[in-house]
Amino acid sequence: MxxxxxxxxxxxxxxxxxxxxxxxxxxxxxxGEALFKANCSNCHKPDADYTGPALKGWSDREPSKxxxxxxxxxxxxxxxxxxxxxxxxxxxxxxxxxxxxxxKKEEVDAIMKYVxxxxxxxxxxxANGSSSEGEGSDNSLLYGILTLTLAVVAFILLQxxxxxxxxxxxxxxxxxxxxxxxxxxxxxxxxxxxxxFVIGGYFVVNGAMGxxxxxxxxxxxxIYYSHKVHAGTNQISCLYCHGSAQDSKHSGIPSxxxxxxxxxxxxxxxxxxxxxxxxxxxxxxxxxxxxxxYAGWNPDTKQYNADNxxxxxxxxxxxxxxxxxxxxxxxxxxxxxxxVKVGKQQCQTCHGNIQEMPEVYQFTDLSxxxxxxxxxxxxxxxxxxxxxxxxxxxxxxEKFHNDIKNHKMDSVTVEKIGGTECQxxxx
Amino acid sequence: MKKIATIVVxxxxxxxxxxxxxxxxxxxxxxxxxxxxxxxxETYAQRDSAAFTTDATAKxxxxxxxxxxxxxxxxxxELFPYTLPNDSNGYKMSATxxxxxxxxxxxxxxxxxxxxxxxxxxxxxxxxxxxGPIATAGKIGGIANLTLEAYVKMTDGTMFHSxxxxxxxxxxxxxxLSRDQRWMVIKYVxxxxxxxxxxxxxxxxxxxxxx
Numbered sequence: 001m002x003x004x005x006x007x008x009x010x011x012x013x014x015x016x017x018x019x020x021x022x023x024x025x026x027x028x029x030x031x032g033e034a035l036f037k038a039n040c041s042n043c044h045k046p047d048a049d050y051t052g053p054a055l056k057g058w059s060d061r062e063p064s065k066x067x068x069x070x071x072x073x074x075x076x077x078x079x080x081x082x083x084x085x086x087x088x089x090x091x092x093x094x095x096x097x098x099x100x101x102x103x104k105k106e107e108v109d110a111i112m113k114y115v116x117x118x119x120x121x122x123x124x125x126x127a128n129g130s131s132s133e134g135e136g137s138d139n140s141l142l143y144g145i146l147t148l149t150l151a152v153v154a155f156i157l158l159q160x161x162x163x164x165x166x167x168x169x170x171x172x173x174x175x176x177x178x179x180x181x182x183x184x185x186x187x188x189x190x191x192x193x194x195x196x197f198v199i200g201g202y203f204v205v206n207g208a209m210g211x212x213x214x215x216x217x218x219x220x221x222x223i224y225y226s227h228k229v230h231a232g233t234n235q236i237s238c239l240y241c242h243g244s245a246q247d248s249k250h251s252g253i254p255s256x257x258x259x260x261x262x263x264x265x266x267x268x269x270x271x272x273x274x275x276x277x278x279x280x281x282x283x284x285x286x287x288x289x290x291x292x293x294y295a296g297w298n299p300d301t302k303q304y305n306a307d308n309x310x311x312x313x314x315x316x317x318x319x320x321x322x323x324x325x326x327x328x329x330x331x332x333x334x335x336x337x338x339x340v341k342v343g344k345q346q347c348q349t350c351h352g353n354i355q356e357m358p359e360v361y362q363f364t365d366l367s368x369x370x371x372x373x374x375x376x377x378x379x380x381x382x383x384x385x386x387x388x389x390x391x392x393x394x395x396x397x398e399k400f401h402n403d404i405k406n407h408k409m410d411s412v413t414v415e416k417i418g419g420t421e422c423q424x425x426x427x
Numbered sequence: 428m429k430k431i432a433t434i435v436v437x438x439x440x441x442x443x444x445x446x447x448x449x450x451x452x453x454x455x456x457x458x459x460x461x462x463x464x465x466x467x468x469e470t471y472a473q474r475d476s477a478a479f480t481t482d483a484t485a486k487x488x489x490x491x492x493x494x495x496x497x498x499x500x501x502x503x504x505e506l507f508p509y510t511l512p513n514d515s516n517g518y519k520m521s522a523t524x525x526x527x528x529x530x531x532x533x534x535x536x537x538x539x540x541x542x543x544x545x546x547x548x549x550x551x552x553x554x555x556x557x558x559g560p561i562a563t564a565g566k567i568g569g570i571a572n573l574t575l576e577a578y579v580k581m582t583d584g585t586m587f588h589s590x591x592x593x594x595x596x597x598x599x600x601x602x603x604l605s606r607d608q609r610w611m612v613i614k615y616v617x618x619x620x621x622x623x624x625x626x627x628x629x630x631x632x633x634x635x636x637x638x
Contacts, residue, residue, distance in 0.1 A: 258603065
């Protein structure tokens with residue numbers, strides 16, 4: 001019995017030791033991670049070159065541990081005195097590493113351990129699938145089948161009726177002559193013609209109304225730019241890229257430098273796989289490379305190409321020929337800033353749930369009826385004197401109203417409500 | 428009878444013609460194109476390459492269209508251009524540049540906050556602590572926590588220099604924020620930062636004086 005007890009004791013003790021060691025290690029590693037994120041991650045990544053070199057394998061690469069301590073404490077001095085440090089600077093200039101003289105040797109060790117043990121997090125390929133497909137589809141097919149069945153039943157009943165009449169006629173000995181077959185019966189033919197006319201007319205009217213309208217238009221763009229990834233997953237504000245929507249008539253297409261604000265650093269796509277409209281899996285990294293082509297950016301040297309031909313842009317850079325989706329006819333004036341800034345409309349009101357569209361399509365038909373409908377329903381946000389919010393533009397109406405009531409004026413001319421402003425007619 | 432048949436056939440063919448062209452990759456058909464397409468050049472409209480050129484060397488043969496604003500002109504109401512060059516010397520000198528906005532009204536502050544949330548908070552976080560959605564997802568490293576002492580000490584001019592030309596992983600915001608707006612956003616960032624020790628002490632002594 002006592003032998004068992006010693007064995008159990010030993011086992012427990014060793015377990016405790018193992019636990020302590022592993023626990024200690026965990027704390028150590030976490031420390032390294034925290035230190036790395038606080039001090040180094042501004043310029044370094046563990047497994048990829050960034051503003052500075054990738055740090056993985058750092059401790060093996062550099063001359064000695066002592067060298068690393070010295071380098072971290074004062075890189076500028078090392079560059080001046082040490083040959084290896086000088087070579088390193090030549091490779092990464094003009095950026096000089098910031099001195100971290102506050103980091104202790106143990107802390108540098110912890111960071112080294114963290115970067116050496118670092119393994120990139122595996123992207124969770126959560127294929128959410130399109131499960132909602134077919135769900136809640138409209139009932140027109142059902143109604144169609146029902147109508148067809150009823151029509152067939154009616155037709156059969158009519159035939160039965162005529163047959164029965166024929167039988168009773170024979171029984172009573174009345175001779176009505178050879179009955180006309182249904183396909184030569186004028187009633188049937190007239191009904192068929194009417195039916196075809198109604199169906200045809202329906203499609204003609206609908207088709208004619210659809211002329212010049214492009215609801216659901218979804219052109220192939222030069223770069224597969226997913227609004228779902230940018231505005232949805234990454235929560236970038238619409239106005240970050242389309243800022244001119246609040247200042248001007250047009251909601252501008254961002255110039256390539258706006259893309260490069262983020263894509264200087266983001267070189268590859270690591271999110272869920274993107275399935276294109278054709279059902280293929282998209283090579284998103286190739287799309288980012290296309291952007292670099294248009295921007296004239298070299299992702300390896302992390303610099304724009306030189307401007308040797310002096311046209312003001314890096315050599316090889318050119319604008320991206322995006323395909324315009326929303327297009328109003330020339331005889332319609334539409335101003336984005338009026339709607340976004342003054343009317344405080346959400347982008348989604350007209351453009352649909354852009355943040356869920358991998359490829360953008362036209363969500364509304366942009367017809368006059370659709371415009372007018374919204375203008376009929378949307379309430380004007382009048383200026384509120386207490387909360388000091390709302391649209392001051394219409395406060396003049398209130399003034400006229402009071403002036404007429406107080407007999408300061410007897411009527412309001414068109415001029416008074418802006419009738420002689422040039423823009424009323426000339427824009 | 429024949430007339431009716433002709434009408435029916437016509438209507439049917441017309442309807443088939445209309446249904447037949449339903450492809451989401453195409454713009455579809457249009458009638459009266461002279462009312463739909465502008466004769467004047469509109470924003471983003473394709474320029475007629477037979478008449479226009481953007482190549483300065485081809486000037487004369489075709490109409491030269493320069494995308495850049497005329498040299499030496501600025502937008503109405505816009506501040507004068509920032510002249511310090513985009514190099515290490517310019518960066519150093521930027522520390523002496525003063526913010527032309529001394530104090531902001533409540534409305535200006537609100538607007539600056541809105542601009543900050545649109546353009547900056549995506550990385551720097553709504554409180555400027557360097558924890559915006561892009562930062563927490565680890566997509567871009569090295570995002571500055573603007574509430575740290577280094578940034579409290581950084582002058583408005585240096586911040587403006589970085590906003591104008593970009594710094595490290597941050598791109599230039601000159602195309603997204605006007606000069607005025609950049610200075611406003613810097614003022615807003617100041618409001619997110621903890622007060623420097625001396626200023627806080629001064630504020631405390633102020634209140635004690637009042638008492």
